[in-house]
Structure formats: C-alpha cells, structure tokens
Amino acid sequence: MNILVFGGVGQLGQCLKKVADTRKIEGLIYLDEVQGNIVDTALLKSLFEQYQPQYVINCAAYTAVDKAEDEVDLSRLINKTGAENIANACVEHNTILIHISTDFVFEGNVPKALNEEDVAEPINVYGLTKLEGEQAIAQITNQYFTLRTSWLYSEFANNFVKTMLRLGKERDELGVIIDQVGSPTYAVDLAGCILEIITSKSDAYGLYHYSNEGVTSWYDFAKAIFELSNCPVKVKPLKTIEYPTKATRPTYSVMDKSKIKSSLGIEIPYWRDSLAICIKVLSAKS
Ligand SMILES: NC(=O)C1=CN([C@@H]2O[C@H](COP(=O)(O)OP(=O)(O)OC[C@H]3O[C@@H](n4cnc5c(N)ncnc54)[C@H](OP(=O)(O)O)[C@@H]3O)[C@@H](O)[C@H]2O)C=CC1
Numbered sequence: 001m002n003i004l005v006f007g008g009v010g011q012l013g014q015c016l017k018k019v020a021d022t023r024k025i026e027g028l029i030y031l032d033e034v035q036g037n038i039v040d041t042a043l044l045k046s047l048f049e050q051y052q053p054q055y056v057i058n059c060a061a062y063t064a065v066d067k068a069e070d071e072v073d074l075s076r077l078i079n080k081t082g083a084e085n086i087a088n089a090c091v092e093h094n095t096i097l098i099h100i101s102t103d104f105v106f107e108g109n110v111p112k113a114l115n116e117e118d119v120a121e122p123i124n125v126y127g128l129t130k131l132e133g134e135q136a137i138a139q140i141t142n143q144y145f146t147l148r149t150s151w152l153y154s155e156f157a158n159n160f161v162k163t164m165l166r167l168g169k170e171r172d173e174l175g176v177i178i179d180q181v182g183s184p185t186y187a188v189d190l191a192g193c194i195l196e197i198i199t200s201k202s203d204a205y206g207l208y209h210y211s212n213e214g215v216t217s218w219y220d221f222a223k224a225i226f227e228l229s230n231c232p233v234k235v236k237p238l239k240t241i242e243y244p245t246k247a248t249r250p251t252y253s254v255m256d257k258s259k260i261k262s263s264l265g266i267e268i269p270y271w272r273d274s275l276a277i278c279i280k281v282l283s284a285k286s
C-alpha cells in the first residue's frame, strides 16, 4: 500500500514517521515542499501516476498565524488551493484523503465545547483559509477524513512547548496569556489516530474533531511545561490585550470529540499525560 504524505517533513509529518516506524507500518512516502508542492498540479499528477496511492495524508499547510494576516494570498494558495488540488487528484485516482484542519476555524467566543455541526466563523486569515480548504475538499470528494485539531506540539519542528523551553532558559521571567483556553495536542497522538484510521480501513468518512483531553490556558500550559522540565523561570499571567499580536485568536477554543470516539473508536490521552511524555523525550535529546 502506498500512502503519500504531503508536508512530510513538517511537525506532524515527522510524528507520522515516528509512529509508523514504531508500529512497523510500511508504505508511507514523506514528501517535502519541493518533492510534493501541493500548489503544483503537474507535479501532483505525476506523483499520483507514479505511486497510485491508496491514501494521501495532507499535513502541508501555511501555519504562520500572525504572518498570514499580511500574506493572505499565499496563505489561501496553500491552505485552500493546495487542499483543492489534492482532492481533485484523489478523485481521479480513487484515493482516500486524510486532511488536517484547525480549531481556529471557530470564532471561539462561547464557553462551550464545539462539535462538527457547529458553525465555523474564523476570526483570522489562517483560520479562514483553512476553513476554505475544508469546504473545497467536501465539495470535491466523498472519500475524505478531515481532522480538526488544536495547539499541536511535539519534539519536532517549531511549537509552543519548544518556544517556552527556549525562552525559559534565556529569561528570568515570562508573560503568557491566561484568558485564551483550549486543548493542547501532542502531534504524536494525532499521528497515531491518523494511522489507526488507515489500518482500521474505516469508511466512516467526514469531518472530525481531535485534540488531547482536557482544557487549559496558554499560561497554565506554560506552567506545566516548566514544572515538568524543572525550569525555575517565573511565569506571569497576561490578558490578551497585554500581549498584542497581529492575528486575533479564539478566546474559548475547545472541541467536542464525541464523534471521533464513537464513530472511529479512537481513544484520546489527557493533555498533561502526553505533555509529560514529550518533555521526557525532549530532555533525553538535550
Ligand atoms: N501547529 C499547530 O499548532 C496546529 C496545526 N494544525 C494543522 O495541522 C497540520 C500540520 O501542522 P504542522 O505539522 O504543525 O505544521 P508545520 O508548519 O510544521 O508543517 C507544515 C509543512 O507544510 C509545508 N508546506 C508549506 N507549503 C507547502 C506546499 N506548497 N507544498 C507542500 N508542503 C508545503 C511546510 O514547509 P516549510 O516549513 O518549508 O514552509 C511544512 O513542512 C496543518 O494542516 C495545520 O494547519 C492544526 C491545529 C494546530
């Protein structure tokens, strides 16, 4: 079985490799931005013809949330048109598409865990272009799983955990936002979920929410990171207005995961347990 992984050297792509290697799942082909540029339709055509993939996992995305506010066209090209291009190629080759989206498709102004039926109303360019990508896929193919996830981190690439660990070493005190809450997700857990969907050969296609269990704020997340890594840095809670950013972020960004648990039988770890695993891996590396 051939499985093409676009964005194969990004954070989630590297987590997929880690989990697939551990579980001895073969056939995954990890493509970087040059080998598998999702905005290049001629390249996609030749890759699909060469590999005739049964599955495609689209981890490729424009993920710079603040920069996206100034790079609307590029963000849309990758997050919408790229997703559209992959979906078209999937239809032509009868390939099942597993696509990744985000909690940032929601406005996040209601203190309620949102399910897949809730209306998505993004408040930043990244969220909007990711929603456009989801919608394009749903219009083009029936054979897709779109997994919305949130606050991804891991031992790979750039993410909040690695940023905090770096800043914690450089500074005596840090300010972190306390009035934005959500669910951190260990990208290795998400990779495990994606591979379970493939190995189970499920045909329960559609839109799903997946994050780790539990809810926290960026401030509490940072505190947990420093506690688990024995870093003595002082963390000061900040309100969103005290930490201005180019993009507006959702205030309450929690997703209801009932559907993925009941329809696909996925078990989900608690965010703090997964964070402890990631911190252990990172400390063994350093
Ligand atoms: N990171 C997070 O906190 C969250 C991420 N997500 C979603 O999860 C998915 C995986 O994210 P993550 O692994 O963290 O993101 P990364 O930014 O680590 O990886 C994305 C990869 O896509 C590559 N890429 C960019 N443009 C193209 C292109 N035109 N063709 C092919 N590849 C391209 C990037 O390459 P390069 O770096 O060279 O530009 C990068 O390697 C994305 O869909 C993202 O939207 C959802 C919720 C949270």
Ligand SMILES: Cc1cn([C@H]2C[C@H](O)[C@@H](COP(=O)(O)OP(=O)(O)O[C@H]3O[C@@H](C)C(=O)[C@@H](O)[C@H]3O)O2)c(=O)[nH]c1=O
Pocket (backbone or CB within 6 Å): 063, 064, 065, 102, 103, 104, 149, 150, 151, 152, 159, 160, 163, 167, 174, 175, 176, 177, 180, 218, 238, 243, 245, 249
């Ligand atoms: C570095 C830093 C960030 N923050 C805040 C800013 C922001 O509100 C929050 C997280 O900042 P980051 O820029 O690391 O994360 P951000 O890019 O906002 O993370 C998002 O990325 C995209 C791709 C997603 O899809 C989302 O689910 C989410 O994970 O923490 C502080 O308060 N203090 C700090 O020192």
